[in-house]
Amino acid sequence: METGLAPALPTPEENPRFPASTTFGLAEVAQLSANRYCHTVGILGAPDSGKTALLASLYLLVAHDRLADYAFADSKTLMGFEQISKGARHWNNGRLPEQLTDHTQMADERIPGFLHLRLRAMNLERVADFLIPDLPGEWTESLIDEARTDRWDFLDSADVLWLIVDGRGLTNGQHLLKLHRLSLLLTRLQSLLTPPYPPVFLVATRRDVVDVPRDILDRMKTLAEERGFEATVHLVASFAGEDSEVQPGEGVEQLIHASAAERPARLIASGSGRHDIGAREMLRYRCHAEGDV
Numbered sequence: 001m002e003t004g005l006a007p008a009l010p011t012p013e014e015n016p017r018f019p020a021s022t023t024f025g026l027a028e029v030a031q032l033s034a035n036r037y038c039h040t041v042g043i044l045g046a047p048d049s050g051k052t053a054l055l056a057s058l059y060l061l062v063a064h065d066r067l068a069d070y071a072f073a074d075s076k077t078l079m080g081f082e083q084i085s086k087g088a089r090h091w092n093n094g095r096l097p098e099q100l101t102d103h104t105q106m107a108d109e110r111i112p113g114f115l116h117l118r119l120r121a122m123n124l125e126r127v128a129d130f131l132i133p134d135l136p137g138e139w140t141e142s143l144i145d146e147a148r149t150d151r152w153d154f155l156d157s158a159d160v161l162w163l164i165v166d167g168r169g170l171t172n173g174q175h176l177l178k179l180h181r182l183s184l185l186l187t188r189l190q191s192l193l194t195p196p197y198p199p200v201f202l203v204a205t206r207r208d209v210v211d212v213p214r215d216i217l218d219r220m221k222t223l224a225e226e227r228g229f230e231a232t233v234h235l236v237a238s239f240a241g242e243d244s245e246v247q248p249g250e251g252v253e254q255l256i257h258a259s260a261a262e263r264p265a266r267l268i269a270s271g272s273g274r275h276d277i278g279a280r281e282m283l284r285y286r287c288h289a290e291g292d293v
Helices: 026-035 051-063 078-089 137-146 153-157 175-192 214-225 252-259 277-289
Strands: 038-045 070-074 114-121 126-133 160-166 200-205 231-235 268-270 273-275
Touching (some): 026 126, 038 051, 038 153, 051 070, 051 078, 051 200, 078 114, 160 252, 200 214, 200 252
Parallel strands (some): 038 126, 200 231
Antiparallel strands (some): 070 114
């Protein structure tokens, strides 16, 4: 029965909430990619090579508006970025903590989890969506040693591959082993992927503590090119101590800029199959017209 009385308390205002998802599964990736073009990145690397630290560095650079040519536009997986970067927020008397990021663990060991990030390219006045998986290094190890490919079908959707190598291992007498493991990984990818292959970015991490010799970097690039990949080398310092001459996040923006470059669209892998390349090219054209990269 209506009384005509005003409510005792006003209706509380709805405050914006973080998206609940920590990562996207393949179904969510396919749904998002159906409506806008997404730059899909494949990241591979051994345990402790610096994969998660690189993603945490990217997120913190964006959060603090430290990417000169890009600004944050949206993320459907903010909680996932927060989870991987929380260790980097704690400092010990101005020194980097011994462990910046937790070891990546998957809710489902069979399915990759993707982080979503939407950036606005300031100079182009466009936006670019990125889908970047944060995967355990053990996945890469099992691909190399056991040829376990069942979890890597999504790589046929990748616009670009980031192969992460710990720069310390390229300078401390272990470089021959590191190069051998990289060679094996590239051979596995050659067999796994459908030509034309996506470009390969060979990312040497921990630029703040090591200076990888140019001849070793050139050898890495040659290994990729010998297997039919277009390859470039990137030196990255995800974080850096106060006594380092290298700035934290050095090389990350260049990596993002290169990953957003225009190139032929690839397949979109999903649990139910792959979308046609032509359809994805049409989606990219439509997004360009609407201001999306």
